Amino acid sequence: MEWVFAGDSDVGKVRQNNEDAFHCDAARGILMVIDGMGGRAAGEVAAEIALRLIRARLERRTGTVKERIREAITLANNEIFKQSQTNPDRAGMACVLTVAVIEGDQLTAGHVGDTRLYEIRARPAHSAHSKCRIEKVTRDHSPVGEREEWGRLTELEAMRHPQRNEVLRAVGAAEHAPDDDGFIEIFERPVSPGSAFLLCSDGLSDLVTSAQMLKVIERQSGAPQEAVRQLIAAANDAGGKDNITVIYAATVSRSRNEGSIFHFPFEI
């Protein structure tokens, strides 16, 4: 299966600095979105440590994918925690993240906090609805996210909730082992020609509904870079109150005529 990845990050309209980080590696099938937290520049430092250590572990393909992801996030967690304990400028720094690895016919994601992974799939051809549907794969580890999960808040109510920016889990808040309960949550999804995924920081999902995301993706099916650009623009149009990071990954299918490239789920 051939994939095309596109990703970008934007400071938004309110913040002075961008504490988000992202990484897409199409050759190895690695995708991650990291949202740093902490005063002064500490959030950026936390995101940078996480990116470096997670890449180092994931690029060495030993152990199962799940083991790799758990160990990678734990290495980042313990290093951020150690530095936050020993360096006063970095006290309290942490990050939230979603890391996905596509290997063979499966996507495996490790998740801590309130960044998100969405799956986009085509509806059956005869469906009267729009061409695709979007489904949130990860569950936010946040008080508001949990209430939304239980159906006590709608997506829009959750987006406007004053406690929106509180998280229950973070990378670097306490020392951990890879398989600790209440730390990393793992999600697995089968992939097939037609699979597409979106990873984002809460700078997008707090301001743009999943239905709006889907509209952009459907319109820009053949141009993932453009889809990412338009999603970031939509968040900025809605106020851009936080850093915005988006990764879009879609399988590539070649049409029977002329070998031109389309990005499923929109053309088969």
Added chain:
Amino acid sequence: MLGNLREGLEPLRYSVVAPGVYHVYLHERDYGRLQGIFPRIQQEARQALTEELQALEQAEPGAGLGAPMQSRLKGRLPKWMRGAAPGAEARKRDYQAPAEGWQIAFHPDADGELQPGDVSVHSLLTLPPQIEMGEGLTTKTVMTLRRDGQLSHWESYSTADGPTPKPPTPAPEDPLATNRSSVPTDKTEILYAVIRYEDDAGSHIFEMAKELVVIGRGGEGYWVDIALRTSARVSREHLRLRYDGASGKFYLKDLSSFGATVNGETMPSSMQEVNGERRDINREIVLPLRARIVLAGMVAIDFEAASGKKTQ
């Protein structure tokens, strides 16, 4: 096992220590047949052992040393310990479950001594260290064989240094020391195995209380549970050892450059060159319940499966 518990009790002055480690040997056919329910048997056996110990404690007459112990130790005890000490009449002794929890392991009978249906139980009592004065740990072993409904027991003592049988030489516990509670706490975790090894930093004991253990020198970007301080011939990520709950077996995977041996045999490497990149092809071996693993000829690791609960 309950027979071993009763036979293996070590009565001290203020407490009675129970054997904590039980090795259950079965005929190979029975072992294969029962393998799937070992975790269940272990769970039920632990409960039965705890209940039996509580029943024994309640039945304790409240006198000093019991009669069998009196006769066995006569002449070897300090004078004040021989009879019931004043005030000891009313005091019940504390029956102590092992601090590490009941450890129960099943083994197929490799020697062919057992018939189908036979059960041989070897229990070990590791006496508190203060009992031996500078002589290493004393272990009391009870072996029970159940054959055709008949039970037979053997008892032996040995030190960690060698198998020489020697009589127990209990010393009085400090009367001022508070009795440790034998009540297990709610928070328990499973102890899968005990791993002993020596590296440049000394000798270590690692209790395997999780299903996956990564062994190697470690380094940036490397998660290891056992970080070895040794020659660079040992890889940063050398071995991955895991317990598989479904099969009840331990699996070992070699990811190193310079390999490993298990009980003297070279194990296959799981690393293979795929399109110019070294990749883990997920090749594992089943690890025997007791094994000596040598990494790159540099570090020896003694692995011993020890199923049981560890109280925190």
